Amino acid sequence: MNEPLVLGIETSCDETGVGIVRGHTLLADAIASSVEEHARFGGVVPEVASRAHLEAMVPTIERACETAGVKPRDVDAISVTSGPGLAGALLVGVAAAKALAVGLDKPIYGVNHLASHVAVDQLEHGALPEPCLAMLVSGGHSSLLRVEDITTGVDPLGATIDDAAGEAFDKVARLLGLPFPGGPHIDRAAESGSKVYVDFPRGLTSRRDIERHRFDFSFSGLKTAVARWVEARERSGEPVPVADVAASFQEAVCDVLTRKAVDAAVTHGIDHIMIGGGVAANSRLRVLTEERAAAKGIRVRVPRPGLCTDNGAMVAALGAEMVARGRRPSPLDLPADSSQPVTSVLV
Amino acid sequence: MLLSFDTASPLVTVALAEGTEVLAERVTEMAMKHGEQLAPLIAGVLEDAGAVRQDVSAIAVGVGPGPFTGLRVGLVTARTLGFVLDVPVYGVCSLDILAVQALDVGAVDGPFMVATDARRKEVYWATYDEFALRIDEPAVNRPVDVASDLPVVGEGARLYPDSFPHAVGPVRPSAGWLARVVAEERAELLDPEPLYLRRPDAVASPPKAVS
Ligand SMILES: [Zn+2]
Numbered sequence: 001m002n003e004p005l006v007l008g009i010e011t012s013c014d015e016t017g018v019g020i021v022r023g024h025t026l027l028a029d030a031i032a033s034s035v036e037e038h039a040r041f042g043g044v045v046p047e048v049a050s051r052a053h054l055e056a057m058v059p060t061i062e063r064a065c066e067t068a069g070v071k072p073r074d075v076d077a078i079s080v081t082s083g084p085g086l087a088g089a090l091l092v093g094v095a096a097a098k099a100l101a102v103g104l105d106k107p108i109y110g111v112n113h114l115a116s117h118v119a120v121d122q123l124e125h126g127a128l129p130e131p132c133l134a135m136l137v138s139g140g141h142s143s144l145l146r147v148e149d150i151t152t153g154v155d156p157l158g159a160t161i162d163d164a165a166g167e168a169f170d171k172v173a174r175l176l177g178l179p180f181p182g183g184p185h186i187d188r189a190a191e192s193g194s195k196v197y198v199d200f201p202r203g204l205t206s207r208r209d210i211e212r213h214r215f216d217f218s219f220s221g222l223k224t225a226v227a228r229w230v231e232a233r234e235r236s237g238e239p240v241p242v243a244d245v246a247a248s249f250q251e252a253v254c255d256v257l258t259r260k261a262v263d264a265a266v267t268h269g270i271d272h273i274m275i276g277g278g279v280a281a282n283s284r285l286r287v288l289t290e291e292r293a294a295a296k297g298i299r300v301r302v303p304r305p306g307l308c309t310d311n312g313a314m315v316a317a318l319g320a321e322m323v324a325r326g327r328r329p330s331p332l333d334l335p336a337d338s339s340q341p342v343t344s345v346l347v
Numbered sequence: 348m349l350l351s352f353d354t355a356s357p358l359v360t361v362a363l364a365e366g367t368e369v370l371a372e373r374v375t376e377m378a379m380k381h382g383e384q385l386a387p388l389i390a391g392v393l394e395d396a397g398a399v400r401q402d403v404s405a406i407a408v409g410v411g412p413g414p415f416t417g418l419r420v421g422l423v424t425a426r427t428l429g430f431v432l433d434v435p436v437y438g439v440c441s442l443d444i445l446a447v448q449a450l451d452v453g454a455v456d457g458p459f460m461v462a463t464d465a466r467r468k469e470v471y472w473a474t475y476d477e478f479a480l481r482i483d484e485p486a487v488n489r490p491v492d493v494a495s496d497l498p499v500v501g502e503g504a505r506l507y508p509d510s511f512p513h514a515v516g517p518v519r520p521s522a523g524w525l526a527r528v529v530a531e532e533r534a535e536l537l538d539p540e541p542l543y544l545r546r547p548d549a550v551a552s553p554p555k556a557v558s
Contacts, residue, residue: 047415047547054419054541058426072431088416091382095420098386099427103400332390333383 004076004323007064007100008316009057011093012085012113013140014038014049016056018064019313020075021320026123027068029306029313032056046086053092061096064312073104077329079319082110082347083340090336098332107329110347111318112340113310114141117276119150119321120314124303129272132301133157133265137257137285138277138309139166139181142217144264145342147274150318151325156342157264158215161204165253166279168219172226172249176242186246187282193247200225200252205259215264222252250284258289265298274301281305322346348396350389350403350428351526354381354421355413355441356463356502356519361388363396363403364526371395372523381417385424405434407529409441409520411542412471412485413463418541425539436539442473442485442501443534444520447527449500450479454516458482460495462503462511463519470503471544479533487544 003023010017014035020028034052038044065072080097083090094110101108118134134145134154143159163171166183173182178189203218204210226249233240265273273293279285280302290300307313322329327346334347348370352361357378363371371392375384393400408425411418422438429436442461449455455477462472465487472493473485486493490503490510497513504514517524528534 045547050415050419051541051543051547054423057423058430061427061430088419091416092419092423095382095385096423096427099424100431102386102389103428103431105400332387335383 004320005070005074006077006079006316006319006323007072007075008079008312008314008319009093009097010081010113010116010310010312010315011053011089012081012083013089013310014044014052015310016053016060017310017312017315018060019311019316020064020068020070021123021313021316023320023324024122024126026313027070028064029311030060030064030067031311032060044086046088049086050088050092053089057092057096072100075104075106077107077109077319077323079109079111079315079322081113081116081315082334083113083337085113085338087336087338090338094334094336101332108332108334109319109322109327110330110334111315111322112342112345114342115150115154115345116314116318118145118147118154118274119318120307121274121276121301121303122321123313123317124307125301128274131268131270132272132274133261133268133270134274134276135257135261136277137165137275137279139170140164141277142219142257143342144215144261146268146270151322151327151345153343153345158213158217158260160217160219161213162218162220163223165217165219165257166277168223168253169279171223175227175230176240176245183279183282186250187284189243190247190250190284193241193243193245195247195251197241197244198229198248200248202252202256205256215260217256217260219253222249250282254282254285254288257285258292261289262292262296262298265293266296271297272299272301276303276308278309280308348398348402349405349407349526349529351407351522351529352385352389352421352425353409353441353444353520353522353525354385354417355409355411358519359384359388360520360522361385361392362522362526363392363398364523364530367527367530369523369526372521374521379417381420385420400432403432403434406436407525408436408438408539409444409525410438410537410540411441412465412487412544413441414466415543422539422541437529438537438539439525439528439534440481440485440537440542441520442471443481444525444528445500445517446475446479446481447533448521448524449516452516454500455498459498459500461500463501464503464506470507472503481534485542485544
């Protein structure tokens with residue numbers, strides 16, 4: 001049998017994504033974003049996002065089909081993010097996917113957004129090693145997952161107990177007067193700064209914390225520490241060394257993430273680490289993970305930045321894997337689940 | 348065949364019609380589950396009528412006003428189906444569906460009003476002439492501000508009897524009547540654009556819930 005041709009739809013937040021893949025081959029990754037409509041509100045407005053998804057849906061599907069050079073009727077299956085995400089936003093994508101399924105008489109797969117962030121790497125580096133340790137880091141998530149078979153479930157080893165890593169980047173960027181989103185700007189500012197200028201705290205790394213939270217993260221204390229340090233500097237009338245603070249903060253985040261990811265891989269006897277989510281684009285995170293992983297004989301896989309942020313291709317990639325492995329499609333009354341747990345990869 | 352559906356009320360209603368003859372109609376009583384129910388109901392009416400998706404030659408959808416979440420489910424479904432089946436999609440103001448039904452079943456015989464539940468203690472409403480033609484643009488108001496002695500069709504009249512003492516006719520729109528409205532062109536056929544009538548609440552969620 002030929003590799004399955006799958007169209008995937010992603011609408012969990014402010015991006016309308018439609019991707020088309022054939023097996024592990026990316027054919028199209030069309031995206032429409034409403035991020036600019038939200039900018040003046042300082043965050044994503046769910047109703048604005050939902051309205052934008054409705055308007056962008058059919059044009060984005062059309063664009064994906066054109067780019068891939070396929071007709072909708074050619075696809076073997078439809079996949080869609082059923083959760084987690086913003087409830088009203090998810091619902092638009094799920095309804096569109098069902099309309100495609102009914103209108104084309106094709107199976108539909110309602111899949112997990114986070115598992116899709118892992119599956120997307122197959123478009124870049126081929127089949128995922130099994131097992132594989134996935135480190136998902138973004139504005140909404142920081143978790144370590146043990147992935148045995150991405151189509152049947154993932155095993156959460158640890159997650160943030162407060163802020164997500166990407167959230168910490170955004171908040172610290174604001175403290176330093178850097179634009180939103182903070183990740184890329186901190187990364188750039190840090191290039192010319194000193195990583196050891198300030199010794200910021202590493203959350204949940206004390207011996208006592210390790211007992212209970214060995215693979216969990218906490219970035220809220222770090223964010224507060226940076227704020228206090230910057231305030232103290234400003235009070236004393238001295239200029240804030242933005243590059244040094246950015247580099248020191250980034251080092252604190254990456255140190256904890258990589259230390260725990262490598263520890264988790266070693267502990268579980270896993271020899272591959274996959275990094276996904278928007279923060280995977282951070283240059284220091286990649287370098288430090290590779291350095292520390294290599295020391296333990298562990299290989300690291302990171303998709304290119306465009307595939308790390310939210311997109312439809314990742315949903316199509318997971319859908320294609322579901323088809324390839326003969327998983328049972330979702331029922332036509334599948335719900336959107338805004339708090340779908342990471343352990344539920346297919347509904 | 349015309350596939351019609353309306354999701355502008357708490358219910359989902361779906362019909363398949365040939366001209367003015369409704370071949371199959373399904374409705375569900377599970378309120379506010381549009382996203383789950385619409386697609387299975389569409390598959391269901393096709394099956395009931397012994398039809399296949401290729402028999403659908405046009406789609407009609409209620410464009411509201413109504414609760415936004417359900418409304419979008421109906422509209423994105425209509426647009427996407429229209430795209431993949433390559434058939435035209437007609438929008439009809441959901442209040443107009445109730446108006447035509449009310450006149451045809453004899454619930455009204457002169458000027459009247461249609462008012463539906465807009466939640467937040469408001470109603471979506473419009474007024475109609477004796478032929479069930481809409482006189483003004485639909486609007487959203489507090490019942491007390493648009494109180495009327497006219498006969499009032501729709502759920503709004505049942506919810507606010509102090510403002511609308513003369514409740515008559517159907518309570519919620521049905522897809523079968525939507526099909527008749529389109530077949531006979533009894534109301535203005537619109538683009539499948541949602542009639543929100545309200546601006547979005549500008550409350551940002553905490554930073555990306557998920558990313
Ligand atoms: Zn994401």
